[in-house]
Amino acid sequence: MVQWQAAERAHINKVFSSIKPTLVTAKALARLFFVYPWTKKYFKFEEQFNYDDEKVKIHAEKVVFALNKAIGNLDDVKSEFSKLSRDHAKTFKVDPENFKLLSSCLLIELAQTLQKDFTPEVHASFNKFLNVVVDALSKEYH
Amino acid sequence: MTLRTNEKALVKELAGYIDTNAEKLGADALARLFLTKPSTKTYFSGYADYTAKGAKVKMQGGIIVKAILCAINRLDDVQGSLEETAVIHGQQLFVDPHNFDLFAQNLLVTLASNLTNFTPQVHCALDKFLAQVVTALSSRYR
Numbered sequence: 001m002v003q004w005q006a007a008e009r010a011h012i013n014k015v016f017s018s019i020k021p022t023l024v025t026a027k028a029l030a031r032l033f034f035v036y037p038w039t040k041k042y043f044k045f046e047e048q049f050n051y052d053d054e055k056v057k058i059h060a061e062k063v064v065f066a067l068n069k070a071i072g073n074l075d076d077v078k079s080e081f082s083k084l085s086r087d088h089a090k091t092f093k094v095d096p097e098n099f100k101l102l103s104s105c106l107l108i109e110l111a112q113t114l115q116k117d118f119t120p121e122v123h124a125s126f127n128k129f130l131n132v133v134v135d136a137l138s139k140e141y142h
Numbered sequence: 143m144t145l146r147t148n149e150k151a152l153v154k155e156l157a158g159y160i161d162t163n164a165e166k167l168g169a170d171a172l173a174r175l176f177l178t179k180p181s182t183k184t185y186f187s188g189y190a191d192y193t194a195k196g197a198k199v200k201m202q203g204g205i206i207v208k209a210i211l212c213a214i215n216r217l218d219d220v221q222g223s224l225e226e227t228a229v230i231h232g233q234q235l236f237v238d239p240h241n242f243d244l245f246a247q248n249l250l251v252t253l254a255s256n257l258t259n260f261t262p263q264v265h266c267a268l269d270k271f272l273a274q275v276v277t278a279l280s281s282r283y284r
Contacts, residue, residue, distance in 0.1 A: 114255070115258070123177070
């Protein structure tokens with residue numbers, strides 16, 4: 001089981017409450033699609049891959065919903081994500097390497113949004129959180 | 143990964159800012175690296191302070207960023223500009239080369255938290271450039 005320090009939990013919650021999660025996640029997705037164009041293959045967005053395009057916003061809402069579930073159960077993200085992991089593995093067939101790429105784009109979008117408030121300590125806590133999420137999402141791949 | 147003409151221009155545009163803030167940016171990126179991946183401290187042993195305020199972190203951060211600046215000023219020959227550094231890392235320091243990409247990712251977060259215009263276009267250009275830096279640094283191990 002992942003061990004969380006009180007400061008890490010506080011950082012993770014503070015980050016999400018300091019931003020507009022859907023907007024930031026939509027921007028992170030748009031960043032992912034631009035910087036790592038092969039990720040577009042998993043989405044039938046008809047070439048509308050900007051952060052303010054409807055399908056990107058809808059997907060951002062789904063990602064935020066999942067991240068909120070994870071934040072709400074930091075001690076057992078694996079169980080929270082078991083169905084989501086199976087869906088990504090068996091239905092969507094996403095190469096799990098891509099989860100790390102979205103993670104990286106989320107961190108950069110958070111840094112862009114929060115600027116100086118995205119201190120090394122806050123960054124490290126959220127990075128640990130995203131590593132746990134990526135690990136949970138990858139668990140049902142066999 | 144070859145940079146397009148406009149991508150070279152985007153990277154070069156940042157040269158002045160990076161030069162003026164070399165120590166601050168380098169120290170911030172190293173501090174993020176040490177917090178997100180504590181095992182990297184093994185290559186920088188004996189520091190009294192591993193935060194961005196640490197004297198040795200500032201000095202080492204400045205050295206790293208100045209070397210990256212040399213590569214920015216010789217974008218058509220990144221390998222050549224980093225040859226000496228590559229030999230030192232590959233034949234004396236023996237830094238595991240997978241750490242170079244980790245540092246690059248943290249430098250991107252540092253830049254994103256300090257610049258207000260870290261667009262996907264700027265991010266992509268820098269990501270490609272830093273990939274060239276990582277390749278160059280990894281080239282003299284065997």
